[in-house]
Amino acid sequence: MIPIAKPQIGPEEQRAVAEVLASGYIVQGPRTAAFEEAFARMVGVKHAVAISSGTAALHVALLAHGVGPGDEVITSAFTFIASANSVLFTGARPVFADIDAESFNLSPAAVESAITPRTKGIMPVHLYGNPAEMDALLDLADQHGLAVIEDAAQAHGAAIGDRMCGSLGTGCFSFYATKNMTTAEGGMITTDDDSLAEKCRLLRSHGMPRRYCHDSLGFNFRMTDISAAIGLVQLEKLPAANARRAANARFLSQNLAGVTTPKERPGTTHAWHQYTVRVPDGTDREAAVEAVREAGVGVAIFYPVPVHHQKLYRELGYEVSLPVTERLSREVFSLPVHPSLTPDDLETIVAAVNAL
Numbered sequence: 001m002i003p004i005a006k007p008q009i010g011p012e013e014q015r016a017v018a019e020v021l022a023s024g025y026i027v028q029g030p031r032t033a034a035f036e037e038a039f040a041r042m043v044g045v046k047h048a049v050a051i052s053s054g055t056a057a058l059h060v061a062l063l064a065h066g067v068g069p070g071d072e073v074i075t076s077a078f079t080f081i082a083s084a085n086s087v088l089f090t091g092a093r094p095v096f097a098d099i100d101a102e103s104f105n106l107s108p109a110a111v112e113s114a115i116t117p118r119t120k121g122i123m124p125v126h127l128y129g130n131p132a133e134m135d136a137l138l139d140l141a142d143q144h145g146l147a148v149i150e151d152a153a154q155a156h157g158a159a160i161g162d163r164m165c166g167s168l169g170t171g172c173f174s175f176y177a178t179k180n181m182t183t184a185e186g187g188m189i190t191t192d193d194d195s196l197a198e199k200c201r202l203l204r205s206h207g208m209p210r211r212y213c214h215d216s217l218g219f220n221f222r223m224t225d226i227s228a229a230i231g232l233v234q235l236e237k238l239p240a241a242n243a244r245r246a247a248n249a250r251f252l253s254q255n256l257a258g259v260t261t262p263k264e265r266p267g268t269t270h271a272w273h274q275y276t277v278r279v280p281d282g283t284d285r286e287a288a289v290e291a292v293r294e295a296g297v298g299v300a301i302f303y304p305v306p307v308h309h310q311k312l313y314r315e316l317g318y319e320v321s322l323p324v325t326e327r328l329s330r331e332v333f334s335l336p337v338h339p340s341l342t343p344d345d346l347e348t349i350v351a352a353v354n355a356l
């Protein structure tokens with residue numbers, strides 16, 4: 001079976017981890033600081049704050065923006081549950097706006113209609129690595145005085161023009177094993193704002209500006225130097241890995257027939273975290289997925305149940321109707337696009353889909 005994702009861990013990562021273990025300094029330390037500096041440079045921001053997961057990045061970024069009980073944050077329901085749950089963690093209420101069927105991302109018009117006096121922030125998700133419509137969303141945020149927290153968990157290296165995702169609002173990245181780069185588990189918050197970065201650092205580690213001085217309530221969401229050492233190697237590999245993803249995506253788009261292939265918005269750089277197609281209206285998606293799997297292709301559905309239809313959200317009383325989100329959750333499936341695919345793998349994928 002051609003896997004849907006394959007972490008690229010090689011001898012360089014093994015060596016880097018062995019060096020940290022041998023150094024005797026394994027918790028958050030010099031490797032984490034070096035990883036933060038390198039990541040900030042890649043995103044083009046002043047500060048990167050390494051953290052234990054992408055979920056923790058979103059949670060801490062929201063808290064650092066002062067989001068809490070009584071507030072609303074507008075986001076997508078066509079995403080991994082962590083986007084919305086991070087809002088719940090703060091005591092605020094996630095408000096779901098519908099998405100655009102071509103981009104899979106928040107529709108700025110839908111976001112505008114969802115703004116209320118309680119709205120404190122907008123959380124666009126760069127789904128599958130495709131940059132959200134940030135210009136329109138940043139305009140809305142400006143007009144209404146809202147925070148913008150980018151869920152860039154799938155968008156390492158994605159960009160709009162020469163502006164990297166994660167530098168447009170407060171960036172939140174994940175380094176989970178299947179993402180474009182990994183530290184096994186891990187995350188990063190990116191910002192140009194000195195005071196916001198400081199708040200994130202305090203929230204990350206027990207509100208502790210100096211050892212055993214606790215000015216505020218904080219978590220233990222630290223990254224270890226073992227993870228950071230892996231991250232430094234992965235970050236170096238990212239441009240080549242993303243170029244392979246883009247070449248694989250181009251091949252698929254040129255050769256697939258009978259499904260709607262993903263579009264790149266002109267002037268943007270897609271990170272191709274996932275290559276997601278849509279079956280034609282009325283087609284049995286489950287049968288199509290089963291047939292492609294039979295042909296040896298690891299297909300996945302991101303995401304079969306939109307967030308507002310999850311039991312947790314039903315029980316919280318969510319009854320919003322999101323027609324595009326709901327339709328796409330029935331029509332999409334994702335094909336392998338990761339950098340380890342061989343030319344044979346790509347031919348197998350195309351043959352499997354074109355035989356539907």
Ligand SMILES: *Cc1c(COP(=O)(O)O)cnc(C)c1O
Pocket residue numbers: 053054055056079080082083125151153154173174175176185186187
């Ligand atoms: C992976 C992911 C997250 C969460 O990141 P973790 O590191 O797994 O906590 C959040 N949002 C999206 C869109 C993701 O894909």
